[in-house]
Amino acid sequence: MKRIAVLTSGGDAPGMNAAIRAVVRTAIYSGMEVMGIRRGYRGLMKDEVEPMSLGSVADIIQRGGTILYTARSKDFQTPEGQARAAEVLRSHGIEGLIIIGGDGSFRGAQALTRLGIATIGIPGTIDNDIPGCDRTIGFDTAINTAIDAIDKIRDTATSHDRTYVVEVMGRNAGDIALHVGLAGGAESILIPELPVSMDDVMAKLERGAARGKEHSIIVVAEGAARGMEVGKYLSEHTQFEVRVTVLGHIQRGGAPSADDRILASKLGSYAVKLLQQGESGKMAATLNGVLTAVDFDTVFTTPREPDFSLYKLAEMISI
Numbered sequence: 001m002k003r004i005a006v007l008t009s010g011g012d013a014p015g016m017n018a019a020i021r022a023v024v025r026t027a028i029y030s031g032m033e034v035m036g037i038r039r040g041y042r043g044l045m046k047d048e049v050e051p052m053s054l055g056s057v058a059d060i061i062q063r064g065g066t067i068l069y070t071a072r073s074k075d076f077q078t079p080e081g082q083a084r085a086a087e088v089l090r091s092h093g094i095e096g097l098i099i100i101g102g103d104g105s106f107r108g109a110q111a112l113t114r115l116g117i118a119t120i121g122i123p124g125t126i127d128n129d130i131p132g133c134d135r136t137i138g139f140d141t142a143i144n145t146a147i148d149a150i151d152k153i154r155d156t157a158t159s160h161d162r163t164y165v166v167e168v169m170g171r172n173a174g175d176i177a178l179h180v181g182l183a184g185g186a187e188s189i190l191i192p193e194l195p196v197s198m199d200d201v202m203a204k205l206e207r208g209a210a211r212g213k214e215h216s217i218i219v220v221a222e223g224a225a226r227g228m229e230v231g232k233y234l235s236e237h238t239q240f241e242v243r244v245t246v247l248g249h250i251q252r253g254g255a256p257s258a259d260d261r262i263l264a265s266k267l268g269s270y271a272v273k274l275l276q277q278g279e280s281g282k283m284a285a286t287l288n289g290v291l292t293a294v295d296f297d298t299v300f301t302t303p304r305e306p307d308f309s310l311y312k313l314a315e316m317i318s319i
């Protein structure tokens, strides 16, 4: 393979730049040319393709976001959009494409694979919601950002004897909520994978108050409930003074953690090697700590659960 390309797609995640850098540097080291595609599949359909060099990825390993920009494209989900994207890739002599993004982005990659383009996906999303891998790029940074915020919220919650509802990201997955709930000592954690019981939440608040604890943190994954609604319900049904904080896109930005940079560097380099070996239609991942190529079909069909043991542990030690 002489020429490959890389793009980022879907929601950005800290560490994507480190992955781009590893792709570009590994490809050049291996004697290949690399093109960068701007704005994901949308940019690909519009021919936003540019050559990348060793210098074009200098000084980015520590930067959040993605220097290639990203987008969510509805047009690319159509057969016409996919055919156009394949045509643009062929017009540049690009034989292999590396896609850094979530499982929606991998579905797009799968479509291009069927059109004869070799593709390898790299899991990059703060949600950590991709089956078949230990971690997605960006998750570690996002939970550290959220923890930093929760620690600060706890300070003021304690000073004012207040109950705080903190909404974190996670459209379909409770991983962020579970991890920051445990690490932040939250009294309750609401995740989309488990039924939400406001009775349980209120019972915990009452139990805490009965032993003199007047402040609490309730972490809510956005996919489980809206923080504002949880806050309103608690205000209306309890005597506690409630405030709500929605952390939002703060969780998507910032310098990637060391773990995310290391994971991104490993996966970026591995993805290039997979293309060189003639692999296609696969996700480059670490599974049980080992670099592994997982078929997109397996990614799409494997059911995924968060680590429920974390939930049980948090329940036990937040009494």
Ligand code: F6P
Residues within 6 Å of the ligand: 010, 011, 012, 125, 126, 127, 169, 170, 171, 222, 252
């Ligand atoms: O990338 C994942 C994610 O951050 C989800 O946690 C969230 O629901 C969604 O993206 C938000 O997307 P957007 O930035 O397009 O509003």
